[in-house]
Amino acid sequence: MSRPWTSIRKNARARQIMGGLRDLFSSREFTAGFIIFASLVMFSTVGSALVGYDPMASVGPPNIAPNSQYLFGTDSFGRDVMSQILHGIQLSLIVALLVSTVDTFFGSTVGFVAGYYGGLIGSALGIIMDVMLVVPILPAIVLITVTVRKVELWLMAMILSLFGWAAPARQVRSQTLSLKAREFIDVAKISGARRSEILFVEIVPHMLQWMSAHYVYDMLWAILTEASVEVLGLGPQHMMTLGMMLFWVIRKAAMYRNLWWWWITPIAVLICLFVSLYLMHRGLDRMVNPRLRGRR
Amino acid sequence: MVRFGRVHKYFVKRIILFFIIMLIAIFINFMIPRLTPGNPIVTVIGMLLRQGSRFENIDEIIDTYERMFGLKGSLPEQFVRYLTEIFRGNLGYSIRYFPVKVSVLIGRSLPFTIFLLGLSTVISWVVGTIIGLLAGWKSESNLSKAFSYVALVLNVIPYYMLALVLIYVFAYLIPIFPLTGAYKGSLGMNWANIEFIKSLLWHSILPSMSIIITSLGWWFLSIRSLVVDLKGEDFITLSEAKGLKENYIMWRYAFRNSLLPQVTMLALSLGGIVNGALLTEMIFSYPGLGLLLFESISTADYTVIQGITLIITLSVGFATFIIDIMYPLIDPRITYEES
Numbered sequence: 001m002s003r004p005w006t007s008i009r010k011n012a013r014a015r016q017i018m019g020g021l022r023d024l025f026s027s028r029e030f031t032a033g034f035i036i037f038a039s040l041v042m043f044s045t046v047g048s049a050l051v052g053y054d055p056m057a058s059v060g061p062p063n064i065a066p067n068s069q070y071l072f073g074t075d076s077f078g079r080d081v082m083s084q085i086l087h088g089i090q091l092s093l094i095v096a097l098l099v100s101t102v103d104t105f106f107g108s109t110v111g112f113v114a115g116y117y118g119g120l121i122g123s124a125l126g127i128i129m130d131v132m133l134v135v136p137i138l139p140a141i142v143l144i145t146v147t148v149r150k151v152e153l154w155l156m157a158m159i160l161s162l163f164g165w166a167a168p169a170r171q172v173r174s175q176t177l178s179l180k181a182r183e184f185i186d187v188a189k190i191s192g193a194r195r196s197e198i199l200f201v202e203i204v205p206h207m208l209q210w211m212s213a214h215y216v217y218d219m220l221w222a223i224l225t226e227a228s229v230e231v232l233g234l235g236p237q238h239m240m241t242l243g244m245m246l247f248w249v250i251r252k253a254a255m256y257r258n259l260w261w262w263w264i265t266p267i268a269v270l271i272c273l274f275v276s277l278y279l280m281h282r283g284l285d286r287m288v289n290p291r292l293r294g295r296r
Numbered sequence: 297m298v299r300f301g302r303v304h305k306y307f308v309k310r311i312i313l314f315f316i317i318m319l320i321a322i323f324i325n326f327m328i329p330r331l332t333p334g335n336p337i338v339t340v341i342g343m344l345l346r347q348g349s350r351f352e353n354i355d356e357i358i359d360t361y362e363r364m365f366g367l368k369g370s371l372p373e374q375f376v377r378y379l380t381e382i383f384r385g386n387l388g389y390s391i392r393y394f395p396v397k398v399s400v401l402i403g404r405s406l407p408f409t410i411f412l413l414g415l416s417t418v419i420s421w422v423v424g425t426i427i428g429l430l431a432g433w434k435s436e437s438n439l440s441k442a443f444s445y446v447a448l449v450l451n452v453i454p455y456y457m458l459a460l461v462l463i464y465v466f467a468y469l470i471p472i473f474p475l476t477g478a479y480k481g482s483l484g485m486n487w488a489n490i491e492f493i494k495s496l497l498w499h500s501i502l503p504s505m506s507i508i509i510t511s512l513g514w515w516f517l518s519i520r521s522l523v524v525d526l527k528g529e530d531f532i533t534l535s536e537a538k539g540l541k542e543n544y545i546m547w548r549y550a551f552r553n554s555l556l557p558q559v560t561m562l563a564l565s566l567g568g569i570v571n572g573a574l575l576t577e578m579i580f581s582y583p584g585l586g587l588l589l590f591e592s593i594s595t596a597d598y599t600v601i602q603g604i605t606l607i608i609t610l611s612v613g614f615a616t617f618i619i620d621i622m623y624p625l626i627d628p629r630i631t632y633e634e635s
Contacts, residue, residue, distance in 0.1 A: 127313070134613040135324065136612055143601050147328060228456070233593065255468065263460055271449075271452070
């Protein structure tokens with residue numbers, strides 16, 4: 001008896017997802033962002049399979065302009081810039097995915113709990129969010145990384161998440177507070193749903209789209225902040241991230257010495273990453289707030 | 297009378313919340329160095345030994361230093377002393393420049409940061425707002441759409457990356473502007489001297505350009521969307537029907553009404569200027585808080601880093617608090633009630 005029903009529901013769900021995807025890709029902004037982002041990911045995965053240099057090792061003479069052997073030239077230590085870029089993109093994406101996942105899930109959970117259950121715990125969590133939003137992120141991360149000294153990539157991601165969860169938490173909390181007061185929640189209560197059931201069935205689904213938009217935005221934030229910390233010479237020292245490349249560019253004054261291939265490439269790649277993520281975020285955001293759709 | 301009571305309650309609630317938030321932020325700042333390994337006293341004594349100092353009563357000296365760095369007594373005692381010292385404006389001693397006080401170092405850098413960021417923020421706001429207003433009013437034109445895409449890209453470019461490009465352009469290709477420092481060293485720091493002010497402005501051109509250009513996008517986009525929204529409002533249609541001149545409608549009706557949120561955002565970002573452009577200062581060796589932070593990182597001077605974090609936390613927190621309180625006064629549609 002129940003099988004045809006579930007299969008209809010499954011079909012409906014599949015159609016819903018397909019429809020959502022079609023909506024998403026009908027947004028020019030999202031599509032453009034997605035294409036740039038996907039090409040960067042392809043570029044770095046295919047590229048690192050083809051270019052076999054160790055990004056940290058001197059593999060050739062220093063300060064060589066781009067040529068057929070070193071496509072993006074070499075830096076002042078004779079390291080291959082192309083390999084650094086390919087590797088750097090991957091490291092940035094790893095950090096971005098780690099930070100975004102932790103922030104969005106942990107932050108949203110705290111937000112749901114604080115907003116839905118309220119009371120003393122809700123207020124206390126609200127105050128903690130406010131504190132975290134006031135603490136200046138860059139100096140605070142600097143203070144932590146300086147005192148910790150040896151920072152691995154995953155630890156860097158955790159430190160970023162320490163400051164990244166509060167923004168989504170606050171947003172989810174205020175949304176939950178307003179959803180809680182709507183009529184359909186009363187209807188669910190009257191029909192005898194349990195509190196946790198109401199939370200998961202009635203409230204969480206309303207926030208999923210917002211969470212996906214925030215997920216993409218948080219990736220941008222994580223890459224940006226991680227690069228900023230590394231430009232100061234902090235973070236994982238034994239890895240060539242894009243931020244660490246910029247640190248060496250500044251340290252070796254590459255701009256003054258016309259070593260353009262060394263500094264233009266990481267900046268160009270980072271800006272492409274930022275632009276693509278931002279475009280995808282805007283596309284998703286428009287789906288969440290249809291009011292914004294008409295705006296250009 | 298009822299309304300006044302509610303406002304009053306809102307203020308009291310906000311003030312209490314502000315103090316709680318600040319207290320916790322200070323506590324976090326207090327705990328971070330104490331939770332991690334490393335002892336500033338060992339560092340300072342080691343440094344003095346290397347400089348050739350001799351110590352007679354080492355226990356007594358350690359005792360003095362423990363008191364100076366606020367490491368004496370139990371943690372709660374230390375925290376209470378830390379708090380009282382902060383209220384007296386004492387942030388402890390720099391490890392690197394011992395026995396110079398952290399507050400002296402920060403006091404030297406802060407005016408430069410405030411000058412650079414204040415100037416850049418205001419210029420960027422004025423330029424971005426005017427262009428955005430015009431673009432929003434003519435939102436169907438292709439030029440306006442093209443500007444929006446430029447602004448979108450500018451909006452996500454970090455200022456310090458633009459700073460690197462500027463260095464390349466103006467150091468290597470067109471060497472006209474000074475690249476480092478905040479003023480000509482021979483003039484000395486004298487805020488009353490007109491030559492000093494000129495030199496200060498001349499030196500701030502490149503660093504401020506990096507901030508102005510990258511933040512233009514944001515001001516542009518925000519006012520543009522406000523004006524586009526306003527254009528559909530009834531009172532604009534009415535004034536058009538009345539036959540008022542288009543320029544008149546734009547300045548008197550659209551601009552005035554979209555200005556309020558824009559001014560609020562300006563106030564917000566002025567509140568955060570201390571946190572502004574730490575990396576630009578480092579790239580241009582501009583002697584503000586950012587450069588001080590960078591130097592303290594390279595010398596592991598964590599009492600100074602701690603001081604900078606605290607100063608930024610306090611000023612950003614205070615600015616947000618002031619704006620929270622002011623907001624309902626500026627915009628009567630926002631009530632003092634908790635949502």
